[in-house]
Amino acid sequence: MKNIKQIQFEFAFYIYLLKKKNKNVIIWTNYERGENMISSIKELRAHLERNMLKSSKIFIIGHNSPDFDAIGSCLGLSVLAMEYGKECYIIINDEDSKIEPGVKKIIDINREKYHIINKNQFLSKVDSNSLLIVADTNKQEMISVGDCLDLFKKVIVIDHHSEGPTSIQTEDKYISEEASSACEIVSRVLNGNRVRYNPEIANYLLAGISLDTKRFKQNTTSHTHDVAEKLINNGADIDYVNRLFLEEFESFCRISNLIINGTIIKKYSESLLDPIQVSFTLNRNHPCEVYLKEDYAKAADRMMKFSGIDAAFTIGFIEPGIVHISARSGKRVNVGAILSEMNGGGTHQTAGGRIKTNDIFKVEKELMKKVPIGLSEDENIAEEPQVIKVKQINKMRKD
Numbered sequence: 001m002k003n004i005k006q007i008q009f010e011f012a013f014y015i016y017l018l019k020k021k022n023k024n025v026i027i028w029t030n031y032e033r034g035e036n037m038i039s040s041i042k043e044l045r046a047h048l049e050r051n052m053l054k055s056s057k058i059f060i061i062g063h064n065s066p067d068f069d070a071i072g073s074c075l076g077l078s079v080l081a082m083e084y085g086k087e088c089y090i091i092i093n094d095e096d097s098k099i100e101p102g103v104k105k106i107i108d109i110n111r112e113k114y115h116i117i118n119k120n121q122f123l124s125k126v127d128s129n130s131l132l133i134v135a136d137t138n139k140q141e142m143i144s145v146g147d148c149l150d151l152f153k154k155v156i157v158i159d160h161h162s163e164g165p166t167s168i169q170t171e172d173k174y175i176s177e178e179a180s181s182a183c184e185i186v187s188r189v190l191n192g193n194r195v196r197y198n199p200e201i202a203n204y205l206l207a208g209i210s211l212d213t214k215r216f217k218q219n220t221t222s223h224t225h226d227v228a229e230k231l232i233n234n235g236a237d238i239d240y241v242n243r244l245f246l247e248e249f250e251s252f253c254r255i256s257n258l259i260i261n262g263t264i265i266k267k268y269s270e271s272l273l274d275p276i277q278v279s280f281t282l283n284r285n286h287p288c289e290v291y292l293k294e295d296y297a298k299a300a301d302r303m304m305k306f307s308g309i310d311a312a313f314t315i316g317f318i319e320p321g322i323v324h325i326s327a328r329s330g331k332r333v334n335v336g337a338i339l340s341e342m343n344g345g346g347t348h349q350t351a352g353g354r355i356k357t358n359d360i361f362k363v364e365k366e367l368m369k370k371v372p373i374g375l376s377e378d379e380n381i382a383e384e385p386q387v388i389k390v391k392q393i394n395k396m397r398k399d
């Protein structure tokens with residue numbers, strides 16, 4: 001019987017012979033977790049070409065809460081699919097409020113042109129000869145169609161993160177941990193195939209690389225710089241890319257200001273060890289300030305990250321005369337039940353509401369009174385909820 005070393009040697013020798021004869025071979029190497037991998041960009045290009053041409057429809061997806069690298073690599077892959085004349089869709093299933101502003105801008109601009117769809121729309125389009133390409137992640141739980149992988153004839157993964165126990169099981173993986181980003185890999189595929197792409201796509205690919213290398217300060221190789229040069233030659237505008245990042249910074253400042261300048265935390269139960277704590281955020285310095293609806297949702301999400309907060313409400317104007325409430329909670333407070341009493345509603349953990357008024361403080365007061373509606377009867381509810389934390393309320397309300 002042959003041992004494994006002999007088999008490996010013979011295998012390598014046959015590959016060598018085939019390559020010498022100039023045959024286009026795909027090498028399947030045995031990965032440490034026993035899965036097959038595509039081992040070079042050249043093979044990836046051939047592999048993508050063959051599988052894209054064979055498929056009836058191509059679906060492309062990045063990780064949930066896509067960043068610049070995820071959206072940039074998805075758009076780059078769409079360009080390739082369109083080059084082959086294929087029906088192609090990008091699946092993005094996140095709520096708008098969960099997507100960073102710079103990324104959301106890219107999605108909004110390209111929704112029509114690159115057929116960006118959600119999971120429900122995908123379910124109505126997928127057929128038995130569909131291809132899925134996953135970019136910028138290899139983990140099943142990180143993609144919104146992770147529970148529908150059986151619907152695809154083939155799944156190809158293109159990523160630069162290490163694999164783990166929840167990695168997608170497929171024989172078609174190109175994972176290069178040396179690559180700075182998924183956008184770097186996709187750019188190399190496009191450049192190698194001499195696919196023509198417009199300056200906008202070059203911008204998005206450069207933004208992805210720029211994000212994952214912390215602006216070319218980390219994880220770069222000669223490939224990264226080579227690809228960046230080619231993207232710039234193809235019309236990428238560094239100024240535009242910088243402005244995309246600035247948009248995220250501005251949104252971060254807006255939300256942080258809202259939280260820092262206007263959060264009260266109240267204790268709603270008498271339990272000493274594990275009291276129910278609810279935060280109320282509104283701009284107490286400039287109560288009439290108008291924010292985006294997404295800003296309130298993000299502020300509430302951010303408050304929930306602090307341990308000890310069981311529910312978070314953010315309150316503010318979305319236009320003059322209309323006050324919006326965004327609410328998030330863990331297990332102990334039913335914010336949907338509370339907000340259904342305030343012209344809104346939602347689920348146990350996520351809810352919202354809007355009220356026509358100019359008196360935002362009255363809305364807050366009313367909301368504070370309604371919190372016990374969302375608490376379980378077993379809780380020892382305090383009669384007068386105690387304020388345990390007030391953040392930097394510099395100026396008091398004038399009227």
Ligand SMILES: [Mn+2]
Nearest residue numbers: 069136182212
């Ligand atoms: Mn990435």
